[in-house]
Amino acid sequence: METPAPGLMLDRETKASERPGDHKDELRLWLRMLTCSTLIETEIRNRLREEFKTTLPRFDLMAQLDKSSTGMTVGEVSQRLMVSNGNVTAVVAGLLADGLVDKRAATQDRRVQVLTLTAAGRKAFKAMAERHESWIAELFAGLDQPEIAQLFRLLGQTKTSLHRAIAARANEAAQGDVR
Amino acid sequence: METPAPGLMLDRETKASERPGDHKDELRLWLRMLTCSTLIETEIRNRLREEFKTTLPRFDLMAQLDKSSTGMTVGEVSQRLMVSNGNVTAVVAGLLADGLVDKRAATQDRRVQVLTLTAAGRKAFKAMAERHESWIAELFAGLDQPEIAQLFRLLGQTKTSLHRAIAARANEAAQGDVR
DNA sequence: GAAAATTATTTTAGGCCTGAAATAATTTTG
DNA sequence: CAAAATTATTTCAGGCCTAAAATAATTTTC
Known part of the structure:
Protein backbone atom coordinates (compact mmCIF):
# COMPACT_ATOMS: atom_id res chain seq x y z
CA MET A 1 0.00 0.00 0.00
CA GLU A 2 1.84 3.08 -1.26
CA THR A 3 1.09 6.74 -0.67
CA PRO A 4 1.97 8.74 -3.81
CA ALA A 5 3.45 12.22 -3.43
CA PRO A 6 0.57 14.66 -2.90
CA GLY A 7 1.24 16.64 -6.06
CA LEU A 8 1.02 13.56 -8.24
CA MET A 9 -2.14 12.11 -6.73
CA LEU A 10 -5.16 12.04 -9.01
CA ASP A 11 -8.52 12.88 -7.51
CA ARG A 12 -10.00 9.47 -8.11
CA GLU A 13 -7.07 7.89 -6.33
CA THR A 14 -7.66 9.87 -3.15
CA LYS A 15 -9.14 6.98 -1.20
CA ALA A 16 -9.23 6.64 2.54
CA SER A 17 -7.12 3.51 2.24
CA GLU A 18 -4.38 5.57 0.60
CA ARG A 19 -4.41 8.29 3.24
CA PRO A 20 -3.49 6.44 6.41
CA GLY A 21 -4.77 8.20 9.52
CA ASP A 22 -7.21 10.37 7.62
CA HIS A 23 -10.85 9.72 8.40
CA LYS A 24 -12.43 13.08 7.65
CA ASP A 25 -15.18 11.49 5.54
CA GLU A 26 -16.41 9.37 8.42
CA LEU A 27 -16.32 12.40 10.70
CA ARG A 28 -18.31 14.52 8.26
CA LEU A 29 -20.78 11.68 7.86
CA TRP A 30 -21.26 11.43 11.61
CA LEU A 31 -21.69 15.18 12.04
CA ARG A 32 -24.32 15.25 9.29
CA MET A 33 -26.18 12.30 10.83
CA LEU A 34 -26.09 14.03 14.20
CA THR A 35 -27.47 17.21 12.66
CA CYS A 36 -30.38 15.29 11.13
CA SER A 37 -31.18 13.45 14.36
CA THR A 38 -30.99 16.62 16.43
CA LEU A 39 -33.24 18.55 14.03
CA ILE A 40 -35.86 15.79 14.09
CA GLU A 41 -35.68 15.27 17.85
CA THR A 42 -35.93 18.97 18.63
CA GLU A 43 -38.90 19.42 16.28
CA ILE A 44 -40.74 16.40 17.71
CA ARG A 45 -40.07 17.61 21.26
CA ASN A 46 -41.49 21.04 20.40
CA ARG A 47 -44.60 19.60 18.76
CA LEU A 48 -45.25 17.15 21.60
CA ARG A 49 -45.00 20.02 24.06
CA GLU A 50 -47.19 22.39 22.02
CA GLU A 51 -49.89 19.93 20.97
CA PHE A 52 -49.92 17.45 23.86
CA LYS A 53 -48.09 19.15 26.73
CA THR A 54 -45.84 16.12 27.09
CA THR A 55 -42.21 15.19 26.50
CA LEU A 56 -40.32 12.87 24.16
CA PRO A 57 -39.04 10.51 26.89
CA ARG A 58 -42.62 10.01 28.10
CA PHE A 59 -43.86 9.44 24.57
CA ASP A 60 -41.07 6.95 23.85
CA LEU A 61 -41.77 5.04 27.04
CA MET A 62 -45.48 4.86 26.31
CA ALA A 63 -44.70 3.70 22.76
CA GLN A 64 -42.78 0.72 24.14
CA LEU A 65 -45.59 -0.25 26.50
CA ASP A 66 -48.17 0.17 23.75
CA LYS A 67 -46.38 -2.45 21.65
CA SER A 68 -46.64 -5.03 24.42
CA SER A 69 -49.99 -6.45 25.44
CA THR A 70 -48.70 -8.21 28.57
CA GLY A 71 -46.60 -5.35 29.94
CA MET A 72 -42.85 -4.88 30.22
CA THR A 73 -40.40 -4.83 33.10
CA VAL A 74 -38.31 -1.79 33.98
CA GLY A 75 -35.24 -3.59 32.65
CA GLU A 76 -36.84 -4.48 29.32
CA VAL A 77 -37.95 -0.89 28.77
CA SER A 78 -34.53 0.50 29.67
CA GLN A 79 -32.88 -1.89 27.19
CA ARG A 80 -35.27 -1.03 24.36
CA LEU A 81 -34.94 2.70 24.92
CA MET A 82 -31.18 2.46 25.52
CA VAL A 83 -31.41 4.44 28.75
CA SER A 84 -30.49 3.56 32.34
CA ASN A 85 -32.81 1.72 34.72
CA GLY A 86 -32.82 4.72 37.03
CA ASN A 87 -34.05 6.91 34.23
CA VAL A 88 -36.96 4.57 33.50
CA THR A 89 -37.88 4.63 37.18
CA ALA A 90 -37.94 8.45 37.12
CA VAL A 91 -39.92 8.85 33.87
CA VAL A 92 -42.39 6.17 35.00
CA ALA A 93 -42.92 8.11 38.24
CA GLY A 94 -44.29 11.02 36.21
CA LEU A 95 -46.53 8.78 34.10
CA LEU A 96 -47.82 7.03 37.25
CA ALA A 97 -48.68 10.42 38.76
CA ASP A 98 -50.65 11.27 35.59
CA GLY A 99 -52.47 7.91 35.67
CA LEU A 100 -51.13 6.88 32.25
CA VAL A 101 -49.11 3.87 33.40
CA ASP A 102 -49.63 1.09 35.92
CA LYS A 103 -46.77 -0.52 37.87
CA ARG A 104 -46.99 -3.70 39.93
CA ALA A 105 -44.58 -6.31 41.23
CA ALA A 106 -44.72 -9.60 39.31
CA THR A 107 -46.40 -12.37 41.30
CA GLN A 108 -43.68 -15.02 40.78
CA ASP A 109 -40.59 -12.79 41.10
CA ARG A 110 -41.20 -9.84 43.35
CA ARG A 111 -37.98 -8.11 42.29
CA VAL A 112 -39.55 -7.42 38.91
CA GLN A 113 -41.86 -4.46 38.33
CA VAL A 114 -44.28 -4.91 35.43
CA LEU A 115 -45.34 -1.75 33.61
CA THR A 116 -48.51 -1.43 31.51
CA LEU A 117 -50.45 1.44 29.96
CA THR A 118 -53.73 2.25 31.70
CA ALA A 119 -56.86 2.70 29.55
CA ALA A 120 -56.25 6.46 29.72
CA GLY A 121 -52.62 5.87 28.75
CA ARG A 122 -53.56 3.80 25.71
CA LYS A 123 -56.06 6.39 24.59
CA ALA A 124 -53.64 9.29 25.04
CA PHE A 125 -50.89 7.39 23.23
CA LYS A 126 -53.10 6.49 20.27
CA ALA A 127 -53.86 10.17 19.66
CA MET A 128 -50.21 11.18 19.95
CA ALA A 129 -48.89 8.30 17.82
CA GLU A 130 -51.13 9.23 14.91
CA ARG A 131 -49.90 12.83 14.91
CA HIS A 132 -46.30 11.70 15.49
CA GLU A 133 -46.36 9.46 12.44
CA SER A 134 -47.59 12.29 10.25
CA TRP A 135 -44.97 14.69 11.62
CA ILE A 136 -42.22 12.24 10.70
CA ALA A 137 -43.67 11.81 7.21
CA GLU A 138 -43.75 15.59 6.82
CA LEU A 139 -40.11 15.89 7.89
CA PHE A 140 -38.99 13.25 5.34
CA ALA A 141 -41.25 14.56 2.57
CA MET B 1 -54.98 7.30 -7.69
CA GLU B 2 -56.75 4.04 -6.85
CA THR B 3 -56.29 1.71 -3.92
CA PRO B 4 -56.76 -1.90 -5.07
CA ALA B 5 -58.50 -4.37 -2.79
CA PRO B 6 -55.89 -5.74 -0.32
CA GLY B 7 -56.13 -9.30 -1.59
CA LEU B 8 -55.36 -8.26 -5.13
CA MET B 9 -52.46 -5.93 -4.34
CA LEU B 10 -49.09 -7.10 -5.58
CA ASP B 11 -46.09 -6.47 -3.37
CA ARG B 12 -44.38 -4.16 -5.79
CA GLU B 13 -47.53 -2.06 -5.99
CA THR B 14 -47.62 -1.45 -2.24
CA LYS B 15 -46.30 2.09 -2.42
CA ALA B 16 -46.79 4.81 0.17
CA SER B 17 -48.59 6.90 -2.42
CA GLU B 18 -51.20 4.16 -2.71
CA ARG B 19 -51.73 3.84 1.03
CA PRO B 20 -52.99 7.24 2.07
CA GLY B 21 -52.24 7.99 5.72
CA ASP B 22 -49.66 5.22 6.03
CA HIS B 23 -46.14 6.42 6.73
CA LYS B 24 -44.64 3.40 8.47
CA ASP B 25 -41.55 3.47 6.23
CA GLU B 26 -40.63 6.98 7.31
CA LEU B 27 -41.21 6.02 10.93
CA ARG B 28 -39.00 2.94 10.66
CA LEU B 29 -36.33 5.05 8.94
CA TRP B 30 -36.41 7.59 11.75
CA LEU B 31 -36.21 4.95 14.47
CA ARG B 32 -33.23 3.32 12.75
CA MET B 33 -31.47 6.66 12.37
CA LEU B 34 -32.12 7.40 16.04
CA THR B 35 -30.69 4.01 17.02
CA CYS B 36 -27.49 4.72 15.06
CA SER B 37 -27.09 8.21 16.53
CA THR B 38 -27.72 6.98 20.05
CA LEU B 39 -25.25 4.11 19.72
CA ILE B 40 -22.52 6.42 18.44
CA GLU B 41 -23.21 9.15 20.99
CA THR B 42 -23.25 6.75 23.91
CA GLU B 43 -20.01 5.10 22.79
CA ILE B 44 -18.24 8.45 22.29
CA ARG B 45 -19.47 9.66 25.69
CA ASN B 46 -18.11 6.51 27.33
CA ARG B 47 -14.74 6.77 25.63
CA LEU B 48 -14.37 10.50 26.39
CA ARG B 49 -15.12 9.76 30.03
CA GLU B 50 -12.78 6.75 30.24
CA GLU B 51 -9.83 8.16 28.30
CA PHE B 52 -10.09 11.89 28.98
CA LYS B 53 -12.40 12.24 32.00
CA THR B 54 -14.52 14.70 30.09
CA THR B 55 -17.98 14.91 28.53
CA LEU B 56 -19.40 15.16 25.00
CA PRO B 57 -20.94 18.65 25.49
CA ARG B 58 -17.54 19.96 26.62
CA PHE B 59 -15.78 18.30 23.70
CA ASP B 60 -18.33 19.65 21.21
CA LEU B 61 -18.00 23.17 22.59
CA MET B 62 -14.21 23.04 22.44
CA ALA B 63 -14.44 21.71 18.85
CA GLN B 64 -16.39 24.81 17.81
CA LEU B 65 -13.90 27.17 19.44
CA ASP B 66 -10.97 25.27 17.93
CA LYS B 67 -12.30 25.94 14.42
CA SER B 68 -12.33 29.70 15.02
CA SER B 69 -9.09 31.61 15.40
CA THR B 70 -10.73 34.85 16.55
CA GLY B 71 -13.13 33.34 19.08
CA MET B 72 -16.90 32.96 19.06
CA THR B 73 -19.74 34.58 20.96
CA VAL B 74 -22.07 32.62 23.23
CA GLY B 75 -24.85 33.08 20.66
CA GLU B 76 -22.74 31.78 17.77
CA VAL B 77 -21.74 28.68 19.71
CA SER B 78 -25.31 27.98 20.79
CA GLN B 79 -26.49 28.23 17.17
CA ARG B 80 -23.77 25.93 15.85
CA LEU B 81 -24.33 23.33 18.54
CA MET B 82 -28.12 23.69 18.33
CA VAL B 83 -28.46 24.15 22.09
CA SER B 84 -29.83 27.01 24.19
CA ASN B 85 -27.79 30.04 25.21
CA GLY B 86 -28.24 29.14 28.86
CA ASN B 87 -26.74 25.75 28.21
CA VAL B 88 -23.63 27.27 26.61
CA THR B 89 -23.25 29.54 29.63
CA ALA B 90 -23.36 26.53 31.94
CA VAL B 91 -20.97 24.30 29.96
CA VAL B 92 -18.55 27.22 29.53
CA ALA B 93 -18.60 27.74 33.31
CA GLY B 94 -17.10 24.27 33.72
CA LEU B 95 -14.47 24.85 31.03
CA LEU B 96 -13.56 28.22 32.57
CA ALA B 97 -13.09 26.55 35.95
CA ASP B 98 -10.74 24.02 34.30
CA GLY B 99 -8.79 26.80 32.56
CA LEU B 100 -9.57 25.43 29.08
CA VAL B 101 -11.60 28.38 27.81
CA ASP B 102 -11.29 32.15 28.12
CA LYS B 103 -14.33 34.47 28.22
CA ARG B 104 -14.26 38.26 27.88
CA ALA B 105 -16.69 41.00 26.92
CA ALA B 106 -16.12 42.38 23.42
CA THR B 107 -14.63 45.86 23.49
CA GLN B 108 -17.11 47.47 21.07
CA ASP B 109 -20.32 45.77 22.25
CA ARG B 110 -20.15 44.88 25.90
CA ARG B 111 -23.28 42.68 25.71
CA VAL B 112 -21.27 40.15 23.72
CA GLN B 113 -19.06 37.59 25.43
CA VAL B 114 -16.22 36.28 23.26
CA LEU B 115 -15.07 32.72 23.97
CA THR B 116 -11.66 31.34 22.99
CA LEU B 117 -9.66 28.23 23.84
CA THR B 118 -6.71 28.83 26.14
CA ALA B 119 -3.34 27.32 25.23
CA ALA B 120 -4.13 24.45 27.61
CA GLY B 121 -7.56 24.12 25.98
CA ARG B 122 -6.09 23.90 22.47
CA LYS B 123 -3.58 21.30 23.57
CA ALA B 124 -6.20 19.19 25.37
CA PHE B 125 -8.56 19.43 22.41
CA LYS B 126 -5.93 18.40 19.89
CA ALA B 127 -5.25 15.17 21.78
CA MET B 128 -8.95 14.38 22.12
CA ALA B 129 -9.81 15.26 18.52
CA GLU B 130 -7.24 12.84 17.17
CA ARG B 131 -8.62 9.96 19.22
CA HIS B 132 -12.20 11.02 18.46
CA GLU B 133 -11.60 10.88 14.72
CA SER B 134 -10.21 7.38 14.96
CA TRP B 135 -13.12 6.21 17.14
CA ILE B 136 -15.58 7.43 14.52
CA ALA B 137 -13.64 5.67 11.77
CA GLU B 138 -13.69 2.47 13.83
CA LEU B 139 -17.45 2.72 14.31
CA PHE B 140 -18.06 3.15 10.56
CA ALA B 141 -15.51 0.52 9.55
C1' DG C 1 -30.64 -24.84 54.21
C1' DA C 2 -27.79 -20.89 55.26
C1' DA C 3 -24.13 -18.02 53.24
C1' DA C 4 -22.70 -16.13 48.97
C1' DA C 5 -23.51 -14.62 44.51
C1' DT C 6 -26.62 -12.84 41.27
C1' DT C 7 -30.43 -10.10 39.52
C1' DA C 8 -33.89 -6.17 39.37
C1' DT C 9 -34.83 -1.92 40.82
C1' DT C 10 -34.36 2.44 43.33
C1' DT C 11 -31.75 6.11 45.27
C1' DT C 12 -28.31 9.59 45.07
C1' DA C 13 -25.16 13.12 43.44
C1' DG C 14 -24.12 15.62 39.69
C1' DG C 15 -24.09 17.26 34.83
C1' DC C 16 -26.91 18.48 30.74
C1' DC C 17 -30.67 20.86 28.70
C1' DT C 18 -34.77 23.67 28.04
C1' DG C 19 -38.16 27.69 28.04
C1' DA C 20 -39.20 31.64 30.26
C1' DA C 21 -38.07 35.50 33.07
C1' DA C 22 -34.59 38.72 34.42
C1' DT C 23 -30.64 41.59 33.52
C1' DA C 24 -27.71 44.49 30.99
C1' DA C 25 -26.18 46.87 26.96
C1' DT C 26 -27.15 48.87 22.52
C1' DT C 27 -30.00 50.77 18.89
C1' DT C 28 -34.09 52.87 17.25
C1' DT C 29 -37.61 56.17 17.33
C1' DG C 30 -40.36 60.05 18.34
C1' DC D 1 -31.62 62.93 23.60
C1' DA D 2 -34.65 60.17 26.37
C1' DA D 3 -38.09 56.52 26.13
C1' DA D 4 -38.98 52.28 23.84
C1' DA D 5 -37.61 48.41 21.44
C1' DT D 6 -34.18 45.17 20.44
C1' DT D 7 -30.29 42.16 21.31
C1' DA D 8 -27.01 39.17 24.09
C1' DT D 9 -26.48 36.77 27.97
C1' DT D 10 -27.52 34.89 32.48
C1' DT D 11 -30.50 33.05 35.94
C1' DC D 12 -34.04 29.99 37.41
C1' DA D 13 -37.12 26.07 37.97
C1' DG D 14 -37.75 21.76 36.44
C1' DG D 15 -37.17 17.52 33.69
C1' DC D 16 -33.85 14.16 31.69
C1' DC D 17 -29.97 11.23 32.11
C1' DT D 18 -25.99 8.79 33.95
C1' DA D 19 -22.79 5.96 36.96
C1' DA D 20 -22.29 4.19 41.22
C1' DA D 21 -24.03 2.80 45.61
C1' DA D 22 -27.81 0.95 48.16
C1' DT D 23 -31.76 -2.05 48.67
C1' DA D 24 -34.42 -6.02 48.08
C1' DA D 25 -35.53 -10.46 46.25
C1' DT D 26 -34.06 -14.74 44.15
C1' DT D 27 -30.84 -18.38 42.92
C1' DT D 28 -26.64 -20.86 43.52
C1' DT D 29 -23.32 -23.18 46.10
C1' DC D 30 -21.28 -25.54 49.63
Missing part, protein backbone atom coordinates in the same frame (compact mmCIF):
# COMPACT_ATOMS: atom_id res chain seq x y z
CA GLY A 142 -38.22 15.63 0.48
CA LEU A 143 -37.17 11.99 -0.04
CA ASP A 144 -38.95 9.68 -2.46
CA GLN A 145 -39.68 6.02 -1.77
CA PRO A 146 -36.47 4.57 -3.31
CA GLU A 147 -34.36 7.10 -1.43
CA ILE A 148 -36.06 6.19 1.83
CA ALA A 149 -35.45 2.50 1.13
CA GLN A 150 -31.79 3.10 0.25
CA LEU A 151 -31.19 5.26 3.33
CA PHE A 152 -32.89 2.62 5.47
CA ARG A 153 -30.61 -0.04 4.01
CA LEU A 154 -27.42 1.98 4.54
CA LEU A 155 -28.41 2.78 8.12
CA GLY A 156 -28.96 -0.95 8.61
CA GLN A 157 -25.37 -1.56 7.58
CA THR A 158 -24.26 1.26 9.82
CA LYS A 159 -26.09 -0.32 12.74
CA THR A 160 -24.35 -3.64 12.10
CA SER A 161 -20.98 -1.89 11.89
CA LEU A 162 -21.64 -0.04 15.16
CA HIS A 163 -22.67 -3.15 17.04
CA ARG A 164 -19.55 -4.94 15.83
CA ALA A 165 -17.20 -2.10 16.80
CA ILE A 166 -18.82 -1.59 20.18
CA ALA A 167 -18.75 -5.31 20.98
CA ALA A 168 -15.08 -5.50 19.94
CA ARG A 169 -14.22 -2.67 22.33
CA ALA A 170 -16.20 -4.30 25.16
CA ASN A 171 -14.30 -7.56 24.58
CA GLU A 172 -10.95 -5.77 24.75
CA ALA A 173 -11.97 -4.17 28.04
CA ALA A 174 -13.11 -7.54 29.45
CA GLN A 175 -9.78 -9.11 28.43
CA GLY A 176 -7.98 -6.25 30.11
CA ASP A 177 -9.80 -6.92 33.37
CA VAL A 178 -8.61 -10.53 33.54
CA ARG A 179 -4.93 -9.80 32.87
CA GLY B 142 -18.24 -1.76 8.18
CA LEU B 143 -19.03 0.70 5.36
CA ASP B 144 -16.79 1.09 2.31
CA GLN B 145 -16.00 4.43 0.70
CA PRO B 146 -18.88 4.47 -1.86
CA GLU B 147 -21.36 3.53 0.86
CA ILE B 148 -20.11 6.35 3.05
CA ALA B 149 -20.43 8.78 0.15
CA GLN B 150 -23.93 7.58 -0.68
CA LEU B 151 -25.07 7.76 2.93
CA PHE B 152 -23.58 11.25 3.20
CA ARG B 153 -25.48 12.31 0.09
CA LEU B 154 -28.81 10.90 1.32
CA LEU B 155 -28.40 12.55 4.70
CA GLY B 156 -27.74 15.80 2.86
CA GLN B 157 -31.10 15.46 1.16
CA THR B 158 -32.66 14.58 4.48
CA LYS B 159 -31.19 17.72 6.02
CA THR B 160 -32.66 19.84 3.22
CA SER B 161 -36.04 18.16 3.66
CA LEU B 162 -35.96 18.77 7.41
CA HIS B 163 -35.04 22.44 7.08
CA ARG B 164 -37.85 22.94 4.60
CA ALA B 165 -40.49 21.19 6.77
CA ILE B 166 -39.37 22.98 9.93
CA ALA B 167 -39.37 26.38 8.24
CA ALA B 168 -42.84 25.70 6.79
CA ARG B 169 -44.15 24.92 10.26
CA ALA B 170 -42.53 28.05 11.72
CA ASN B 171 -44.18 30.16 8.98
CA GLU B 172 -47.60 28.70 9.75
CA ALA B 173 -47.14 29.56 13.42
CA ALA B 174 -46.06 33.11 12.56
CA GLN B 175 -49.13 33.55 10.32
CA GLY B 176 -51.31 32.26 13.14
CA ASP B 177 -49.93 34.90 15.49
CA VAL B 178 -50.94 37.75 13.19
CA ARG B 179 -54.52 36.59 12.64
